[in-house]
Amino acid sequence: MIVPLLVAELIFGLRKEVHRYVFRTLFVLPAVVPGLITVYLWRMVYDPYAGLLNQLLGVFGLEHLQKAWLGNEQTALWAIIGAGFPYISAFPFLIFMGGLLNISQELYDAAKIDGATWWSRFWRIDVPLLVPQFRLLAFFAFSGAIQGFAHIFIYTRGGPGYATYVPGLQMYYRITDGDFGYASAIGVVLFALVLLGTLFILRFRRETLEAQ
Numbered sequence: 001m002i003v004p005l006l007v008a009e010l011i012f013g014l015r016k017e018v019h020r021y022v023f024r025t026l027f028v029l030p031a032v033v034p035g036l037i038t039v040y041l042w043r044m045v046y047d048p049y050a051g052l053l054n055q056l057l058g059v060f061g062l063e064h065l066q067k068a069w070l071g072n073e074q075t076a077l078w079a080i081i082g083a084g085f086p087y088i089s090a091f092p093f094l095i096f097m098g099g100l101l102n103i104s105q106e107l108y109d110a111a112k113i114d115g116a117t118w119w120s121r122f123w124r125i126d127v128p129l130l131v132p133q134f135r136l137l138a139f140f141a142f143s144g145a146i147q148g149f150a151h152i153f154i155y156t157r158g159g160p161g162y163a164t165y166v167p168g169l170q171m172y173y174r175i176t177d178g179d180f181g182y183a184s185a186i187g188v189v190l191f192a193l194v195l196l197g198t199l200f201i202l203r204f205r206r207e208t209l210e211a212q
Contacts, residue, residue: 001092001137005130008096009122024097031090039151042083046070046155070156073163080155080164092137099133100126135201142197146190 011023045052048068057065069079103125111121149168152158158165158173167186174183 001096001134001141004089004092005096008093008100009126012097012100013118027093028090036150036154038084039154043070043155046079046083071160073160076156076160076163080152083151083155091140095133095137096130099130103129135204139198139201143194146193146197 007027011020011027014020014023044050046069048054048066048071051069053069054066057063067075069075107125108121111125116124147168149166149172152164152166152169153172156164158169167190171183171186171190174180174186
């Protein structure tokens with residue numbers, strides 16, 4: 001969430017509205033590309049023979065660092081985490097941008113009169129007023145981390161070994177094997193985890209509103 005927030009801040013700080021519009025459009029356009037296509041592109045980047053990453057390492061004379069990134073138990077999980085860098089997803093970017101646009105201009109004018117720096121304005125105005133956006137994105141990130149498995153299935157199918165195995169993938173395999181009882185049990189546990197996370201976020205939201 002940090003990178004989309006910083007990008008939203010930079011674009012929000014542009015003086016001319018036309019510049020804001022152009023950059024907003026540029027960052028939102030990638031959202032029309034299906035996520036699975038992005039996964040396949042990163043899989044090509046990690047290809048041990050013709051992948052861009054190993055090719056770049058070779059160009060800079062770092063052949064000793066070349067490896068099968070998705071086929072090595074020590075690097076597979078980190079490679080999946082690193083996929084998508086620099087993590088400027090259109091959805092969190094738009095959420096943060098919408099939150100910034102909803103902040104009253106009077107607050108910024110008052111901060112400017114008081115001589116507040118950009119850093120001070122960011123920490124004392126933007127971050128506190130963007131708490132609802134942080135909370136919403138945290139919920140989606142938590143829910144996606146618990147339930148998601150499609151990108152891992154495409155990258156490694158849970159391997160090598162169990163290096164990238166996740167509960168959602170185990171549920172998928174149990175369904176394909178016809179073990180519906182086991183799969184249902186995993187589904188119930190995942191649902192309970194998401195429900196608990198949702199209740200925690202709602203409670204935190206209520207406490208925040210009461211404190212205000």
